[in-house]
Amino acid sequence: MNIKLREEYIKLGQALKAAGLVESGVEAKEVIQDGLVEVNGEVDTRRGRKLYGGDVVTFDGEEITIED
Known part of the structure; x- marks a missing residue:
C-alpha cells in the first residue's frame, strides 16, 4: 500500500490511520507505544515520527510505502 505525501512529511x-490500519489516533498511539510498528525495519515508538518519501512502515503484516 502506498501513501502519497500532500505536504513535506x-x-x-x-499514516497508520490514512492507510486504514487503525481506527483512531488513540489506537495508533497504543500500537506504536507497544512496539508493534516498524519504520524502515526498526521499531519506532514515537507517534510523531516524521515520515518522508521512501520510508516504509510495517504493521500487522501490512507494509505502507510513503511516496513524494
Missing part, C-alpha cells in the same frame, strides 16, 4: 500515527 506525514506523522507515523497519521
Whole structure:
C-alpha cells in the first residue's frame, strides 16, 4: 500500500490511520507505544515520527510505502 505525501512529511500515527490500519489516533498511539510498528525495519515508538518519501512502515503484516 502506498501513501502519497500532500505536504513535506506525514506523522507515523497519521499514516497508520490514512492507510486504514487503525481506527483512531488513540489506537495508533497504543500500537506504536507497544512496539508493534516498524519504520524502515526498526521499531519506532514515537507517534510523531516524521515520515518522508521512501520510508516504509510495517504493521500487522501490512507494509505502507510513503511516496513524494
